[in-house]
Amino acid sequence: MRSTRPDHGAKMSKIEHPLTLPATGTKDSFVVRGVRILDEGPLVDLHVEEGRIGQIMPGTATPDAMLVALPGFVDLHTHLREPGAENAETVATGTRAAAAGGYTDVFPMANTQPVTDSVLRVEQLRARSRGADSRVHPIAAATYGLAGKALVDVVSLRNAGVTVFSDDGHCLSSDGLVYDLLSLLAEHGGVFAQHAQSASIVRDGVINAEVARDAGCQGWPGVGEEAIVARDIAIARATGGRLHVCHVSTRRTVELIRWAKSVGAPVTAEVTPHHLLLSDRDAVRRGTALKVNPPLRSREDIVALRSALLDGTIDLVATDHAPHPAEKKSLPWAAAAFGMTSIETALPIVADVFTVDGRVDWHGVARVMSSEPARVGGIADVQQACLAVGSSATFSVVQAGTPWVVQPSALFSKSDNTPFGGYEFRNRVVLTVLEGKVTHSHKVWDAGLG
């Protein structure tokens, strides 16, 4: 299942990989040498034995680069495209890309063909995902066929272990259905993840309204998001059902969430890597490669999103990894598909947000990429983000502080619609381990071009 691609930089100065498979060992038993756990204390060797961290010993190697071990990342918002759009992504390629990004758990959205809107469809997706390079936790649709007309069988899906419900790709517009769904979740557990987009405000908008004139296309105003978020917060507060706001994009949505938390409403929120880095002006300049829903916003919004992530108002980072074949992206603004691939490049963007005075707060990174998404997604018991002796060997290792350049041809997603080709980042996932199995290993890396 694991595919390999050639390493592209020909001018690499090779550094010995920290992963050493002992000649006499089994593939279930190996040592990761010379890492720091969450940037703390001395170098250690992580001994992986039969799927668990067997021992943590004093480090016996001093790699040239700083290597930081983090708990495996959890993506609460992924599009794997299977079934129905396997030309864009499959469970195999999407989870392979996830592993390359340091992820060990992904929550695929339900907007596949057919839609994941029944226990049968959930079980089918779980069966397809057996042996994949990350654990797959299917999200169930909130309404049948994402049609916004009738709620799915929430109780049966909860009994089948579904933790997240979402019509993502579509907004659940009906006040009454949001009320009924959150009332059911208050009683039976689980969380509703809303794609907040007022159809009657946004209409055919494709780019931030503030730059729509410059781009010559229809504007998507921030209030189209904020109006839905405000309503949903009111309903979550009244019913006690848990609301999770997908891909927050505006500073005023941040204000609403801050208020919701201040009054104890059961509300959590996510932000994507691209909304933390790219602006509406970038979208005007670079075109439909940067067409995404909700759209990229202003510099002021980016600043607000970053500080909300740092102070916990926004709980977590989710990628909204949205693969599309090239022919769907290279179209005029009105016709091109929304979305970009992002799961392989999330870590360096988040690490940059958590960098203060040249130092990365790796605890903060682990909080927003691992423990918080695991908690909101209801898999904290599975994911065990503790990196202690006896816990599941489920972690990633980041090469910290060394520049590398994103080469789209070296990415593992089946689609090439990354907006970050040619970007130089400073932190890179070089190893991912899931329950003791190596799901990604960057065999050699260089000190300059990545």
Ligand SMILES: [Zn+2]
């Ligand atoms: Zn969405």
